Amino acid sequence: MRLFISALLLALRLVAAEDGSAAWLRYAPVPHAANTSRITPSEIVALNSTKSSPVYTAGQELQRGIAGIFGRKLNVSAQASSALSTIVVGTLETFTDAYGDFDEAEDLEEDGFFLCATGDKVVIVGQNERGALYGAFEYLSRLAQGHISSVSFISNPSAPIRWTNEWDNLDGSIERGFAGPSIFFRNGFVVDNVTRVAEYARLLASIRINGIIINNVNADVQVLSARNIEGLARLADVMRPYGVQLGISLNFASPEDFGKLNSYDPLDPKVDAWWANVTNQIYAKVPDMAGYLVKANSEGQAGPLTYNRTLADGANMFARAVEPYGGVVMFRAFVYDNHINETDWKADRANAQLEFFQNLDGKFNDNVVVQIKYGPIDFQVREPASPLFSALHHTNTAIELQITQEYLGQQCHLVYLAPLWKEILEFDLRADGRPSKVKDIVSSERFNRPLGGYAGVVNVGTNSTWLGSHLAMSNLYAYGRLAWDPSLESEAILQDWIRLTFGFDQKVLNTITDMSMKSWPAYENYSGNLGIQTLTDITYTHFGPNPASQDNNGWGQWTRADKFSIGMDRTVNNGTGNAGNYPPEIANMYENIETTPDNLLLWFHHVPYTQRLKSGKTVIQxxxxxxxxGSAVAQTFVKQWESLKGKVDMERYEHVLFRQVFQAGHSLVWRDSINEFYHNLSEIPDDLRRVGNHPYRLEAEDMRLVGYKPYSVSPFETASGYTAIVTTSNSSVGVATANITFASGTYDVAVNYYDLIGGKAQYHLEIGNRTIGAWTGDLEDKLGHTPSIYLDGHSATRITFKGVEVRRGNMVKITGQPNGIEPAPIDYISFLPPGIVD
Incomplete structure (x- = not known):
């Protein structure tokens, strides 16, 4: 009977809709739960009675998890028990007080835990309260994945700092957030209802994140208002039971802009005293605040350089303020001049980190951590590891990774990021000719520093999926796992996440694994490869393609592409000298074009389009x-996901399918835009004659137009044939018709159009007087990416109607009803035979 009930629960769980809010903490029943529940302990002892304690939380979480997994609700007691069938969770101190000596005590490090599960006896001992909670989550994760076997081990973190950065603004918006408004702020103040914040802290604790910066690095001075400081206390109170410490970003000019001083000079005693006073006020309300995050003298932000002070002078001012409370200052190395001159062959934004920070090594206080983006530019699809990691031997460092996919598809494209991060973390910079992997530098092991670790830019929102996409949550999960233990393999982390999120079906596991592990290489292939960076629009939304935007501006993400050649010459011999910023062994590799890996060729070398790669192909080919x-791989994701229908609950199935269909279409926009741009620039043909040759397309501008007119799209390459059609006014209906010249048969009919923010145009497609489909340009309500008000690579999208019977000579008619600023724009219609992607 029990087995039947278990099977029934599994079946119900499969068909029940899930909105993603539980993420990987679903605690769904596991296969054969009825058979294994007999070896599950019969009670829980949480050696703490204070409800704000993470140990108390651990007891409640264990009760919740076992109820979900095994259908058994265990009692939780705060008193030590001699019963054999017990889960005991507590700190090292409380455990030894209750049960005597603990042999493994000396091996436990801060936040670490010991887990011993043998039959129905489970012991979870944390070095501190947070460690005890982490051990409880580890035990539940194993149970939720069906791992019931006996274990006994100690787990310690690789680094003490494992934080997230949230770029939330006080008005409730989120910079580079793709999942709705802020869970922390609304209308200038901290939110009153903090339930969602507590739920997020729980998620973070389950992956062993111990700190969170809640506001944008481009900080608003009003975060320091009395009302907001009270709000910070409210937030800290609900995160404290999960061991997640609150921190805030600061605006360097706050003493002047908020405090009404006449200066923000870090060496001015009045400024120093002002910051000390503000810090005292905050710690009076949040005594365990993690510390501050500071972005200074970057992208127009105020900072110490305004007063000819050093960045260390600025960081140390904050460090002095938080030092009495054990606080940490994370000081971003993202400092550069965004008005550099591209005509200067030696100019290079990638050199900025070294230029600003190298000579300050050893001048930062011990509670300052320099937070370094993983590459020298800005979260691109591929960059070399930042040389700054190997240059700071006497300074604490942390690596900054980006979970929110700012340059990598903005959660509308599947891109599993753990393989990218692993490549950076495992890279050996060979400082002083010795092994110097990035993971060992940021852990503080390599240079023996007191602090170090990880900062992940997450940007969760109020969307039930947290990040706007169910599959994107694999990146948040992987970030926490790697911050704790960077030796873990990307695929193993992914498969843990899949089992916890989607269950035990082997086809689901294999399919999502295959899709995810192919996703970063595919995105790199269709967005920007050979180290050229992500060829997105860097001056606008960072979403769609616009390779020309990289050059001829002061932002320094240049490709130096011209009619004959492409790439940044970063050699010492003839270029910007960036290669020489690395330790000699690495510098020599990057200096020589023969030893530079092809996937970083255009990062370090300026070459003709006809330069031969190690594969034998030319750069342009x-x-x-x-x-x-890359775009062909993106098409396969749709069919792979469709194969899981019935194996994933319908709500999540439809949600993911919608995004995979969008990615498949948008990858073609990327493919055609980038290829057409460089084909036009170089005038070198594609050996396979694909670029610019689309025999299955009917260009909208070539159709008979009534109420529509041709429109020259900018950038030109983001429209097939450089031209689209728009309605002649924003109040008149447009009609485009043509007679079909393709052979009679069954086709997939695809319409490429533009979906702008600021309007919801309506479309109607007919073939041979039959309605094929109707839709609304409302992706702004369905996708979280940064929208566009223009016809461009960001707003370009497609809709496909499958299995349409078409006869030669039929009239195809598309009607567009404009709305708002959206003039029902259409690029082309494709008639695709089965298996063909134009």
Missing amino acids: HFYDAHYE
């Missing part, structure tokens, strides 16, 4: 081929 290959 590799571009053409890679963009076709």
Whole structure:
């Protein structure tokens, strides 16, 4: 009977809709739960009675998890028990007080835990309260994945700092947030209802994140208002039971802009005293505040350089303020001049980190951590590891990773990021000719520093999926796992997440694993390869393609592409000298074009389009081929996900399918835009004659137009044939018709159009007087990416109607009803035979 009930529960769980809010903490029944529940302990002892304690939380979480997994509700007691069938969770101190000596005590480090599960006896001992909670989550994770076997081990963190950065603004918006408004702020103040914040702290604790910066690095001075400081206390109170410490970003100019001083000079005693006073006020309300995050003298932000002070002078001012409370200052190395001159062959934004920080090594206080983006530019699809990691031997460092996919598809494209991060973390910089992997530098092991660790830019919102996409949550999960133990393998982390999020079906596991592990290489192939960076629009939304935007501006993300050649010359011999910023062994590799890996060729070398790669292909042919290959992989994701229908609950199935269909279409926009741009620039043909040759397309501008007119799209390459059609006014209906010249048969009919923010145009497609489909340009309500008000690579999208019977000579008619600023724009219609992608 019990087995039947278990099977029934599993079946119900499969068909029940899930909105993603539980993420990987679903605690769904596991296969054969009825058979294994007999070896589950019969009670829980949480050696703490204070409800704000993470140990108390651990007891409640264990009760909740076992109820979900095994259908058994265990009692939780705060008193030590001699019963054999017990889960005991507590700190090292409380455990030894209750049960005597603990042999493994000396091996436990801060936040670490010991887990011993043998039959129905489970012991979870944390070095501190947070460690005890982490051990409880580890035990539940194993149970939730069906791992019931006996274990006994100690787990310690790789680094003490494992924080997230949230770029939330006080008005409730989120910079580079793709999942709705802020869970922390609304209308200038901390929110009153903090339930969602507590739920997020629980998620973070389950992956062993111990700190969170809640506001944008481009900080608003009003975060320091009395009302907001009270709000910070409210937030800290609900995160404290999960061991997650609150921190805030600061605006360097606050003493002047908020405090009404006439200066924000870090060496001015009045400024120093002002910050000390503000810090005292905050710690009076939040005594365990993690510390501050500071972005200074970058992208127009105020900072110490305004007063000819050093960045260390600025960081140390904050360090002095928080030092009495054990606080930490995370000081971003993202400092550069965004008005540099591209005509200067030696100019290079990638050198900025070294230029600003190298000579300050050893001058930062011990509670300052320099937070370094993983590459020298800005979260691109591929960058070399930042040389700054190997240059700071006497300074605490942390690596900054980006979970929110700012440059990598903004959660509308599947891109599993753990393999990218692993590549950086495992890279050996060979400082002083010795092993110097990035993971060992930021853990503080390599240079023996007191602090170090990880900062992940997450940007969760109020969307039930947290990040706007169910599959994107694998990146948040992987970030926490790698911050704790960077030796873990990307695929193993992914598969843990899949089992916890989607269950035990082997086809589901295999399919999502395959899709995810292919996703970063595919995105790199169709967005920007050979180290050229992500060829997105860097001056606008950072979402769609616009390779020309990289050059001829002061932002320094240049490609130096011209008619004959492409790439940044970063050699010492003839270029910007960036290669020489690395330790000699690495510098020599990057200096020499023969030893530079092809996937970083254009990062370090300026070459003709006809330069031969190690594969034998020319650079330009590799571009053409890679963009076709990458977009072809994106098409397979749709069919792979469709194969899981009935194996994933319908709510999540439909949600993911919608995004995979969008990605498949948008990858073609990327493919055609990048290939057409460089084909037009270089005038070198594609060996396979694909670029610019689309025999299955009917260009909208070539149709008979009534109420529509041709429109020259900018950038030109984001429209097939450089031209689209728009309605002649924003109040008149447009009609485009043509007679079909393709052979009679069954086709997938795809319409590429533009979906702008600021309007919801309506479309109606007919073939041979039959309605094929109707839709609304309302992706702004369905996708979280940064929208566009223009016809461009950000707003370009497609809709496909499958299995349409078409006869030669039929009239195809598309009607567009404009709305708002959206003039029902259409690029082309494709008639695709089965298995063909144009």
